[in-house]
Amino acid sequence: MKTIIRIAAACWSAFPGKKGKLGFVILVWFTVIALFGSLLAPYPKNFIGFESWLPPSFSHWLGTDSYGQDVLSQMIYGTRTSFWVGIIAGLITTVIGVTVGVVSGFKGGWVEESLMRVVDLFLIIPTLALMIILASFLPSMGIVSTILIIGCLSWLYMARSIRSQTMSERQSGYVEAARTIGMNDAEIMFREILPNIVPVILANLVLVTTQAVLAEAGLSFLGLGDPTNVSWGTILALANANNAVLFHAWWWILPPGLAIAFFCFGFILIGNGILEKYRANRGNAAL
Amino acid sequence: MSKLLQVQNLSIEYASPRGVVKAVDNVSFSIGKGEIFGLAGESGCGKSTTAFGICRLLRPPARLAGGSVVLDGIELTELPDEQFDKLRWSKMSIVLQSAMNNLNPVLKIRSQLMDAIVAHEPDAGKEAAKRAEQLMRLVDLPADRLDSYPHELSGGMRQRVVIAMAMAMKPSLVIMDEPTTALDVVVQNGIIRKILELQEQFGFSILFITHDLPLMLEMCDRIGIMYAGRLVEIASRQEMKSGPRHPYTQGLLHSFPPLYGPKRRLEGIPGHPPDLIRPPGGCRFHPRCARAMTQCSSREPAVLADERGQVACHLYNEEGLSVEQASAARE
Amino acid sequence: MSKPLLHVNELGKVFGSRSMFRKNEFRAVHDVSFRLEQGEVLAIVGESGSGKSTIARMLTNLIPATSGDIMYGGQSLRRDKRLGRKLPTFVQMIFQDPFAALNPHHTIGYIVGRPLLVQRQWKGDTRPKVLELLQKVGLTPAEDFIDKYPYQLSGGQKQRVMIAKVLGLAPKVIVADEPTSMLDVSIGVDIMNLLLDLKSQEQLALILITHNLGSAKYMADRIMVMYAGQMVEYGPAEQVIGEPLHPYTKLLIYSSPDPWRDASLTMEIIDPQGMEIPKTGCAFHHRCPHAGDACRTKSVAVTKLGGERQVRCHLYT
DSSP: OOOHHHHHHHHHHSSSHHHHHHHHHHHHHHHHHHHHHHHOOOOTTTTTOTTOOOOOOOSSTBBBBSSSOHHHHHHHHHHHHHIIIIIIIIIHHHHHHHHHHHHHHHHHHHHHHHHHHHHHHHHHHHHHHHHHHHHSSSOOOHHHHHHHHHHHSSSHHHHHHHHHHHHHTSSHHHHHHHTTTTHHHHHHIIIIIIIGGGHHHHHHHHHHHHHHHHHHHHHHHTTTTOOTOOOOHHHHHHHHHHHTTTTTOHHHHHHHHHHHHHHHHHHHHHHHHHHHHHHHTSSSSSO | EEEEEEEEEEEEEEETTTTTEEEEEEEEEEEEOOEEEEOOOOTTSSSHHHHHHHHHHHOEEEEEEEEEEEEOOOOOOOOOOHHHHHHHHTTTEEEEGGGGGGGTTOHHHHHHHHHHHHHHHHGGGTHHHHHHHHHHTTTTTTTTGGOGGGGGGHHHHHHHHHHHHHHOOOOOOEESSTTTTTSSSHEEEEEEEEHHHHHHHHEEEEEEEESSSHHHHHSSEEEEEEEEEEEEEEEHHHHHHOOOHHHHHHHTTTTSSOOOOOOHHHHHOOSOOOSSSOOOOOTTTTTOTTOOOHHHHHHOEEEETTEEEEEOOOTTTTSSHHHHHHHHHOO | OOOEEEEEEEEEEEEEESSSSOEEEEEEEEEEEEEOOOOEEEEEOTTTTSSSHHHHHHHHHHSOOOOEEEEETETTTTOOHHHHHHHGGGGEEEOOOOHHHHHSSSHHHHHHHHHHHTTOOOOOOOOOHHHHHHHHTTOOOOHHHTTOOOGOOOOOHHHHHHHHHHHOOOSEEEEEESSTTOOHHHHHHHHHHHHHHHHHHHHHHEEEEEEEHHHHHHHHHHEEETTTTTEEEEEEEEHHHOOSSHHHHHHHHHEEEEEEEOTTOOOOOOOOTTTOSSSOTTGGGGOTTOOOOOHHOOOOOEEOSSSOOOOGGGGGO
C-alpha cells in the first residue's frame, strides 16, 4: 500500500502545473474504470433484458438503448476497450512516427527519399479502406489486431511533421557543435535533437491517441471489430444506426461522445502542462 | 540653436512575470533644429525603448510611466491618437533596423512608395507617381527599380527605399534605430553618407540610435550615452573623442578595437549589465566601475551640466572637475 | 622543413545541384591557400557572402571541400580517413551564436563534459575536469555554473562555456567564427582577451573569422582578406591595415567607422547598384576605380610580394 501511495505521489509531482494535474486526474479516472470496470458496472456485459428506450432513472442511470441494454454498464465496459486501444495504438504510432521522422529528417539523402516515398505510398492508399481489407482478411479480429492495425497505419502524418521539425533543428547551432566534437548520428538524433522536438511529439501524441480511439470506433461501426466487445465507438455507432436522434435518446449519444472528448481533453491538458514546464526550463522561450 | 525636440524625465516601464522593468528611467535630452543627436549604449540599455516612447510605438506590456516629449512646441504624450497620426510622417518619421525586411513582399516598390505619399496627402493623385520617382533619385536608386519587388533588391537598396519613404513628407525629425546594423560596412558607409547628404540638403534633425560608438563619433553632432535605463553622459562629438568623462563611456570607447595606432590591450568593462527589475542602488554602474567610491552605491549621482555637456557621476563635483583635479586645485 | 600545423592548398567549394535540365552552381570559395603555425593567429576578414564562414566549416569538416586539400600536420583531410575521426581533437570551432550553439536541453556540466567522453579523453565522472575547464575560462565559482541550463546564462557566459567545451579536447587549432558579433562590445573584448590568453597559455593556433577589421587587427598576427570567395590580400596584420594594397582592402578600411582616422583621406567609391559579381576577369573590377582592360577580361592570380605579403590584383602583376 505504501509503495502505491509513493508511486502516486511521484506521478502527482511529475505532472506539472494545475492543468497537468487536472489532466492527470482525468486520466486516472479513466484508468480506474478501465481496470476495475467489471466490478463497477451495475449489470453484466451485453445483458439484454430491460425495456428499450428507457430514459435515465435510478435503476438505469444512463437509461437503456433500443436493444434494452443498460447504457451505463455498456459505457463502463466500453471504456476498457477504447482506453487500451487509444493508449497502446497511440504509443505504437508515436514510436514508429518519431523514429521514421527523426531518421529521415536528420539523415537526408537516399534514406529520407526512400522513407518518404514509403510514407507517400501509404498516404495515397485510403487508410480506412486498407484497415477494412486487413481486418476482413485477418483470421480473427480481436482487440490486439485492432490495436496493431491502427498503430501501424496512422504514423504517416506524424512522421511527416516530425521530419520537417527535425530538418529545421538540423540547421541549428547545437547540431553543428555536436558534429564538431565527433558525436555519432544516433546520439545527435536521439539525445540532442529529440529533447528539442518534444513539443511537436506531444502535440502529435495527443492527436494520434484521439485518432486511435476514433479509428477503433470507425472499425467497430463497420462491424470489423470483435462483435462481442463493447467500446465507445460501438455504442456511438449503434446509437447512430438505430436512429437514437429521432427518438431523442440523448442518454445514448452523449455519454460515449463526452467520454471520447474528456479522454482527449485529459491528454491535451497533460501535454500542455509538460510543455509549460519544458518552456520554463528554457527561460520561457517561444517554441 | 533652437530646440526641435525636448524630452523631459521620460520613464518607460514594462511588466514582466518577475516584476516591473524600468527600461527607461528619467531620461532628459533635447535635439536642436538640424542637429544629429546620437543615443548609444549596449543592448538592453533602453536606447531603442526611448525612441519608441518618443514616437509612441510602445506596445503593451511596455507603457509610458511619466515625462514629457515636446516636438516643435507640441506635447506629444498627451496628443489624441488621430492628431498624432497626422503628425507622424509629416513632422517626424522613423527608420527601423527591421524596416528593410518589413517591406510588403507582394507589392512593387512603386506602389509602396505611392501608398506612403497618398496616405498623408490624399489629393496627391497623379503627382504621387512623380514624387515616387523623385524620392528614388534622392537615395541614388535608378527609377526602374520602382518596378522591382523587395526581394529583388539587396539589403542596402531596401534600406535606401525605407529612407526614401521616411523622406516622403519632408519631416523635421527623423528617428533612426540601428538603420545599418545588419549591413556590411561598405554598404553601411554608402547609406550613412547618403543620410548625411540628405540632412545637409533638407536640414532635418536626426535622432540616431546605435551600439556602434565609432560610427556615431563619425557622424553625430552630440552624443548621449545610456546605461541600464539612465542617460549617464551627453557630450559633443569633439568632447567624446578627446575624452569622455563618465567611466562607463570611457570603458565603452575602449572596448572598440581601433584600426590605427599601436596595439595595446583593451580592458573592456568587467561584469555584465544589471537586472533592471532589481537595479543596484545609487549609481547603476557602480558594481562594474573601477573608480567606484563609497557614495556611489548609496546615492544616485546628480546630473552635472556645464559647457562640456552633462554627466551623472560622483567623480565630478559642481565645478565639473574630477575629485582629484579639485583637490589638486585647492592645494 | 617541418610540416606546418595547418596547410590549406587551393581550397575550393562549389555549392549547388546539377539536375537533368540545368546546372545551378554557386562558387562559394575558390583557390584559397594558406599556412598556419603553432601559436599563430590568422584573421580571415570579409563581408557576408565572401566565403569566410564556408572556409571555417570546411576546416572543421562540417562540409566537404570540392577541390583542393586541407592538411593537418601533414595529414590530408581528403585522403586520410583516420584523420577525419580524430579531427575533433585537432581542430575545434567556436560558433558565432552562443545562444544557438548550446543545446537548451542540457546542463552546462553535460555540455562541457560530453565531448571528453565522446572523444575518449576521460573516463568516468567528468565533473572535476568540467569544473577545472569552467575555471579556466573565468566562470567562477565553477560550482555555480555546472548545474545551470544555458538560458540562465548571459551571452558572454554562454560564449565562455563554448570555449570551455572546446578546450576540453585540447585542440591544436581553434576556428572562431565571429565569436563576438552577437555580444555587446564590452563583453566581446573580454572574450577576445580570453582567447588571446588561452592562445599563449595552451600554445594554440587561432583562426578568427570576422567582418570587423578592428578586432582582426587586435587579435591577429596575419590577416587574409576575402572577396567573392577568393583571397584578395594576405599579410602581417599591421601592414594590411596600415598599407593596404588591394583596392578592395582599401575600400573596406575606408568604410570601417573609426573616429581617429585621417579625415582628409578620401576615396572614389563606385556603387555597384546591385550589379552581380562579374564572371570574367577580376571579381572586383565593376567596383574598382583602377580597373583597366586586363581586369575586365583576364582572371588574376595571386602575386607574392616581399615580406610575406600576397595580393590578387592586376596592379601588382
